[in-house]
Amino acid sequence: MNRRARLLLAGALLLALGLLASQLLEHLTPYQETLKHGPTPEARANPFLAAEHFLRQRGIQVRRADGLQELASLPSKGQTLLLLGDRRNMTPRQTARLLDWAAKGGHLLFVAERLWDEEDGKSGDLLLDRLGIQQSLSEDLAEPAADSPSTPPADAADSASAADEHGAEQDPDERYPQLTKLYLENEGAPAYVGFDTDFHLYDANNRAHAWANSGQSTHMLQLYHGDGLITVLSDPWIWQNRAIGDYDNAWLLWYLTQDSAVTLLYRADRDSLFSLLLRYFPQALVALALLLALALWAAGQRQGPLLAPASRARRQLEEHLRSGADFLLRRSGQHSLLQALQRDIQRRARQRHPGFERLDVASQWQVLGRLTRLPSSAISQAMRPLPAQRLSAHDFTRQVAHLQHLRNAL
Numbered sequence: 001m002n003r004r005a006r007l008l009l010a011g012a013l014l015l016a017l018g019l020l021a022s023q024l025l026e027h028l029t030p031y032q033e034t035l036k037h038g039p040t041p042e043a044r045a046n047p048f049l050a051a052e053h054f055l056r057q058r059g060i061q062v063r064r065a066d067g068l069q070e071l072a073s074l075p076s077k078g079q080t081l082l083l084l085g086d087r088r089n090m091t092p093r094q095t096a097r098l099l100d101w102a103a104k105g106g107h108l109l110f111v112a113e114r115l116w117d118e119e120d121g122k123s124g125d126l127l128l129d130r131l132g133i134q135q136s137l138s139e140d141l142a143e144p145a146a147d148s149p150s151t152p153p154a155d156a157a158d159s160a161s162a163a164d165e166h167g168a169e170q171d172p173d174e175r176y177p178q179l180t181k182l183y184l185e186n187e188g189a190p191a192y193v194g195f196d197t198d199f200h201l202y203d204a205n206n207r208a209h210a211w212a213n214s215g216q217s218t219h220m221l222q223l224y225h226g227d228g229l230i231t232v233l234s235d236p237w238i239w240q241n242r243a244i245g246d247y248d249n250a251w252l253l254w255y256l257t258q259d260s261a262v263t264l265l266y267r268a269d270r271d272s273l274f275s276l277l278l279r280y281f282p283q284a285l286v287a288l289a290l291l292l293a294l295a296l297w298a299a300g301q302r303q304g305p306l307l308a309p310a311s312r313a314r315r316q317l318e319e320h321l322r323s324g325a326d327f328l329l330r331r332s333g334q335h336s337l338l339q340a341l342q343r344d345i346q347r348r349a350r351q352r353h354p355g356f357e358r359l360d361v362a363s364q365w366q367v368l369g370r371l372t373r374l375p376s377s378a379i380s381q382a383m384r385p386l387p388a389q390r391l392s393a394h395d396f397t398r399q400v401a402h403l404q405h406l407r408n409a410l
Contacts, residue, residue: 043241048084048264050241054250061261068094068265076106076228080257083110084236085266087127095126103226107260111236112201131223132205133232138198138217179247180214191248191255195219199234231256334396335386341403342383348410372409382406 043049055062065074068090074081081101087110102108114125116134123129178197181190193212200217212220219234238249277285328337345368350356353367365379372379382402391399 039241046266047240048266050244051239051250051253052264054244054253055257055262058254058258060254060257063261063263065263065265068098070263071097071101074101074106074263076101076104078105078260080107080109080260080262081265082257082262083108083265084239087113087125090126092126095130098127099130099225102228102230105227107229107231107256108225109231109233109256111233112199116202128232131225131230131232132203132207133221134202134204135234136200136202138200138215141200141216178214180212180219182212182220182248182252191251193219193249193252194238194243194247195233196235196237201232201234334391338386338396338399338403341400341407345383345403345407345410348407352410368406368410372406374406374409378402378406 046052052062052064081098083098098108110127112125112128112133112135114123114128114135116123116136123135125135128135179192180195180197181192183190195212195214197214197217197219199219201211201219201221203211203221203223207223208221209224210220210222211218217234221232223230223232237243238246239253244250244253325337346356346364349364349368349371352371356364356367359367365376365383368374368379368383369376382399383406
């Protein structure tokens with residue numbers, strides 16, 4: 001193929017490729033796709049991370065606390081303590097310390113954890129029981145709660161107030177019947193918060209001055225405690241990462257913590273060493289338990305001190321006789337050994353006195369006494385029938401001694 005033919009072939013190929021590329025470009029449509037990788041590891045580890053960022057964006061100082069031991073250095077005035085973690089292991093002493101901190105001017109906000117038990121007369125939640133607040137299921141309410149009046153309280157100007165008396169009449173559509181409504185002084189419309197409507201808070205001591213309701217259930221109570229303030233919520237999910245952006249949830253967090261520094265406490269008590277080991281090193285704990293079990297099993301097999309191994313060159317007749325006698329005693333019993341001695345005495349007596357076996361017992365004892373020159377009491381003691389019950393070690397040894405003395409005398 002000459003040069004001209006090659007150039008024509010290359011041109012034809014380039015033209016074909018150009019036509020193919022133009023056809024592909026006509027059918028291709030550009031688009032954008034967003035790939036969601038889910039929450040960051042920090043957000044997965046901290047369910048209230050969004051709440052922290054939100055408060056910092058509003059200019060509120062936020063810090064985290066590891067446990068209630070930090071209350072000793074935490075001032076009360078100008079501070080809001082958000083106790084959102086588990087309080088199952090909180091002690092009465094810690095509860096009293098927490099309430100004392102609030103009474104000195106602090107704002108304590110915590111979540112009700114347990115339901116009221118009518119039979120026990122308590123819920124087991126130390127904070128709720130001390131404050132006289134009872135939590136129950138909304139489905140157990142037979143009628144609208146008595147602690148949720150429809151008229152606003154007299155001091156609603158400086159706190160969150162009750163549901164407005166004419167709120168339902170002013171909103172005939174009732175756009176959000178399942179949301180909790182919080183009415184404020186001089187506000188025409190309520191704030192809507194996404195509390196879980198399955199729970200209800202009841203102020204048994206009638207101390208609450210502000211509350212928030214959904215239907216007939218109450219989900220937030222606020223009461224004065226000494227010089228401080230206590231807010232009780234029915235659930236903390238409204239401020240978790242997945243729900244804080246819904247409705248007015250974030251606004252409620254800002255409203256309750258404004259003009260104060262915030263301390264977030266996710267756990268009322270620290271994890272014990274065992275719980276941490278069980279969480280992060282379960283295999284090591286299992287191996288340690290097995291090792292301990294094997295050590296106890298090995299130690300339990302020993303009965304007394306260890307004996308040095310005996311020499312293979314020993315040939316003592318006394319040891320063989322003693323071991324043989326111990327074997328016969330364990331296997332045959334005392335009566336078998338004593339009867340064997342009595343039969344051996346009778347055999348020797350037959351050798352020295354022919355016809356001995358045909359005599360009666362009394363005559364045999366007389367013959368034995370004449371042959372051995374032993375008193376009749378010794379003969380009867382050795383040759384009398386054996387008792388049915390097992391002899392004590394002392395009686396067995398003494399009986400064997402009598403029989404041996406009689407046999408040696410023949």
